Amino acid sequence: MVLELHVWGPGFSLPSVDAQCLATIAYFSLAVPKDSWVLVASSDPTVSPTHELPALKNGSTWVSRFRNIVDYLRQYSEGAWDLDRNLSAHDRAENIAFSSFVESHAQALLDLSLYVTSQNYYNRTSPAYGAILQWPNQWILPPQLHAAAKTRTEPLGLSSLDLEATEEQRKRDHSAAVAAGRIPQNFISRPRETVSNLLGKSSQQHQFRLEALTGDLFVPLEELLDGKTHPSGQTPSSLDCLLVGYLSLALVPELPHPWLRDSMQRKAPRLSQYVERMRQEVYGTVNVSDAFNSGAGSSLPWQAPERASLASIGTSLLTSLADSTPILKDIRMNNRLREAVESPNAGLSQVESKAVSQYVQGQGKDILLSVATVVGGVAALVGYMAHTGIFSAAQEEEKKEKESEDFQPAMPESMSVADALGF
């Protein structure tokens, strides 16, 4: 059986635009024999039941996320495809701790560099997604990923990288100043903001903050390598895959505002060399076209993704419409989780699936509550409108035309409008 690895497609001359996918590709390329797997740049999270990429498909079984895929590979191959099998207890602890460290800290910096920094997002990241996604997903998915990256990095308080957020803030300050009457409206100047002048002048404290964040990530990693070929000695481990996956996205993309690459090369020269070497070793040279031509001449076993059928385009349009409707969204989210859990192949033990089912049922109650709230609110509004006579105004209009002078029937009529709406 050939394993199918579904990932976000290639971009920035890397085999994927997503760090978790890159890490998983690295793991496959290091651990799994080349004829046992194929790489599919499906770039559509809806292919897997959990709506996540990377996702591994083996027959009818789906496994998603780096950690779960690594666990699945170990069980599937009975330990043969396990890069971590020879680690000592100490190395294993280091491996776990550094994995968690890279996943949390590097993800935040990648979000900032590729998504939140507006110039980088609009000039590079968004076009990169455009090249791998099919219509209509290229209009739906990138804004979702952009928004998710912004929410993830919000607590770091580095909104000055984000020109949209700065603009909103400036407008708020502006209208507040005008409202307070302190400044005559035409005296308020409108400076044209760019990331470089924001970083250069007006937000030095944000620059200090960025320095601290990059230092937090790169200094421990630089020390971890310390003259070794791999973090855990002579052979690569799963930590190598995460390092090359996350850090090649920091190092390789040519961005208009390359603050992350600059600080990585400055603070961690050994780490940069290591990532460059590992990248060449596991990914080779990647062209976007390889992924769609079943990759002759590429070092990765690409398989061209299926072209979207009319049905799947329709489904994805409907899905995105449903996902942006407030209550419908919750119901769908809920059903998605339930399906994944109750299917016997989900790999959950009985206790676990029972616990998750209970959670899903709890969610169901929440949704009923919000439906009830909305229905109640609408009913109250309609009732109030009927009460103050907004409907009777229209009614009145007709009556006037008929030169009738009796306004009384307006009320029962308006009530029947409310009845007709089903309350």
Next chain:
Amino acid sequence: MASNPAGHDVPEQRPDSRRVPRRVRDFFSVPAPVKRIFDRFPLVTYPANDLPHYPGSGRQGNQLFVFIDATGARRGRPSFNPQCLKWQAYLKFVGIDFELVPSNNHASPSGALPFLLPALPIGIGAPIPSNKLQKWAIEEVHCEEEQQLNVRFEVYSSLLDNRIRSAWLYHLYLNHDNFGAVARRLYVDPSTTNAAVRAALAAQLQQAARDELLKSSPYIDASALEAEAAEAFEALSTLLGQKDYFFDRPNPGLFDASVFAYTHLILDEKMGWKYNRLQQLLSQHKNLVQHRARLLEFF
């Protein structure tokens, strides 16, 4: 029926074409009598409220505001919130005296507990939020800044701040049995006796936890969260080894406090967990269990 002066009491008013837009505008505009009342506001501007005072305290020592019940505060018991317990334990370990004040997030200037009102300098009393507590403690008692001593500190902290914290959030707020038995009793019921407000608070708490978990992944996978917590405990157990405290220190410090904040609450039988998978995972590592018992003697 709301009295509407421009309404249908004046049928002679014409032409009709102007009536409908006016009616709609009237509907959304503020009625004149209400507007007159609001024009008078604010009648009086009161000075800002003081920070809540704990009736029993004479305000002599440092006061640490944490989530805790009144009897627990008097006896200096551990708080039931991991963040609060971390700083409570840290201040105890470095030897700073303080008294506990039961509080909640609304009392805090930063919106989150814990925070500390220092005894000195008298009169200024600027509260110290939790992210500045370590700096303050270092100035007070000249203890070491442990992050600087070992580069592994931040790396292993990420296990606590991400993996164990996510598992904790799921375990406490999203597990149905535990939420009813533990979180509702500790966080929701003490705030109010009103059933409607309780229901709203409970829903808010759960939604906040859910949003936090959905930030990092598109759906919540309970078994993955537990598996990651299990790995994290394994790594911490290896890091501790046979030593008394983390990083081979003679006295417990900030890292010990951070670990203790979770291990104590997971192992504490008084919490009344209904479903405690984390406790099963943690109990496999005897040295972490002993570490928690050793630190519990400080309380």
